[in-house]
Amino acid sequence: xxxxxxxxxxxxxxxxxxxxxxxxxxxxxxxxxxxxxxxxxxxxxxxxxxxxxxxxxxxxxxxxxxxxxxxxxxxxxxxxxxxxxxxxxxxxxxxxxxxxxxxxxxxxxxxxxxxxxxxxxxxxxxxxxxx
Numbered sequence: 772x773x774x775x776x777x778x779x780x781x782x783x784x785x786x787x788x789x790x791x792x793x794x795x796x797x798x799x800x801x802x803x804x805x806x807x808x809x810x811x812x813x814x815x816x817x818x819x820x821x822x823x824x825x826x827x828x829x830x831x832x833x834x835x836x837x838x839x840x841x842x843x844x845x846x847x848x849x850x851x852x853x854x855x856x857x858x859x860x861x862x863x864x865x866x867x868x869x870x871x872x873x874x875x876x877x878x879x880x881x882x883x884x885x886x887x888x889x890x891x892x893x894x895x896x897x898x899x900x901x902x
Contacts, residue, residue, distance in 0.1 A: 776826060779835030782866040792900035798856045828861070836865045840875040847879030847887050847894070855890055859897050869902040
């Protein structure tokens with residue numbers, strides 16, 4: 772049975788995240804400026820990719836919290852610091868418990884190997900500011 776997708780309900784706004792964490796503030800401000808540059812390019816393919824990305828994290832058969840944790844595991848395994856920051860921030864905004872985020876990070880370390888550890892260090896800095 773097909774389940775409709777809907778926007779997730781966030782407990783915390785981006786503004787609340789920015790007020791709580793200097794790391795998140797720097798990341799989100801830079802991301803906003805960079806996204807404006809992408810928008811100005813008016814690249815139809817990138818717009819479609821952004822749309823797919825947005826829709827993938829909507830509430831559906833899997834809830835948004837689970838999807839953010841899955842995104843975090845993939846991002847840590849692939850060693851993408853921007854993606855790691857994004858998924859930690861989104862998980863926090865969705866009120867995912869720190870212990871759940873840490874378990875997801877443990878899975879990522881097992882999947883990705885010890886090369887993930889430098890990225891884990893930065894992830895724990897952000898966790899420490901948010902939680």
